[in-house]
Amino acid sequence: ILNVEQSPQSLHVQEGDSTNFTCSFPSSNFYALHWYRWETAKSPEALFVMTLNGDEKKKGRISATLNTKEGYSYLYIKGSQPEDSATYLCAFVGGGTSYGKLTFGQGTILTVHP
Amino acid sequence: DVKVTQSSRYLVKRTGEKVFLECVQDMDHENMFWYRQDPGLGLRLIYFSYDVKMKEKGDIPEGYSVSREKKERFSLILESASTNQTSMYLCASLAQENQPQHFGDGTRLSIL
Numbered sequence: 671i672l673n674v675e676q677s678p679q680s681l682h683v684q685e686g687d688s689t690n691f692t693c694s695f696p697s698s699n700f701y702a703l704h705w706y707r708w709e710t711a712k713s714p715e716a717l718f719v720m721t722l723n724g725d726e727k728k729k730g731r732i733s734a735t736l737n738t739k740e741g742y743s744y745l746y747i748k749g750s751q752p753e754d755s756a757t758y759l760c761a762f763v764g765g766g767t768s769y770g771k772l773t774f775g776q777g778t779i780l781t782v783h784p
Numbered sequence: 785d786v787k788v789t790q791s792s793r794y795l796v797k798r799t800g801e802k803v804f805l806e807c808v809q810d811m812d813h814e815n816m817f818w819y820r821q822d823p824g825l826g827l828r829l830i831y832f833s834y835d836v837k838m839k840e841k842g843d844i845p846e847g848y849s850v851s852r853e854k855k856e857r858f859s860l861i862l863e864s865a866s867t868n869q870t871s872m873y874l875c876a877s878l879a880q881e882n883q884p885q886h887f888g889d890g891t892r893l894s895i896l
Contacts, residue, residue: 674826676826679824701881702881702882704884704885706884706887711889712889713788713874713887713888713889713890714827714874714887715887716884716885716886719882719883719884721882759826759827761827763881768881769815769832769834769840769878769881770815770878770880770881770883770885771817771829771832771842772817772827772829772885773829773843774819774826774827774828775826776824776825776826777826
């Protein structure tokens with residue numbers, strides 16, 4: 671079983687703070703790295719699918735970077751808002767015939783206080 | 785928008801019962817997946833299917849089976865439910881490997 675680790679496990683910030691989380695994954699046999707946001711009582715929603723070393727993606731106030739050689743990705747949230755409160759999941763896709771199988775980290779729970 | 789629908793949001797069953805969790809997607813996706821989510825463990829893959837009648841074990845298949853008789857429907861079966869199968873179950877579908885998965889809202893299953 672592949673090892674995908676996220677840190678921190680949970681995070682409390684004040685509205686307006688910027689924050690970032692880390693996802694570490696195997697640096698060999700890399701195909702893609704996914705980020706999802708999972709709000710309470712909703713389904714996980716895709717944020718980014720990243721495939722190239724050095725990739726940077728942005729969606730509004732959220733951005734992500736990827737380093738496949740050293741096996742990590744950072745997710746950044748600029749100016750956190752209470753509606754950003756959610757669990758943020760990263761997931762690794764290995765090369766070969768994977769059929770898009772995801773191996774998830776345990777998630778980072780973000781709480782943004784007004 | 786892709787719609788993945790799970791048959792129940794909440795389900796309570798008894799130990800030893802045979803339990804069916806149903807998942808339907810409306811976008812003709814080839815690949816479908818069943819995960820369970822437990823606190824501190826993230827989402828873990830139980831089974832997946834890459835075509836009708838085709839299935840492969842994920843990381844934690846023990847105690848589960850699946851059925852994919854039609855492309856749009858992927859069923860997870862607990863042959864004889866046990867209390868350690870109390871969990872949140874999520875279904876997902878996928879069109880192509882370099883695209884994100886689309887998830888249902890989840891079924892919170894309690895086995896008493």
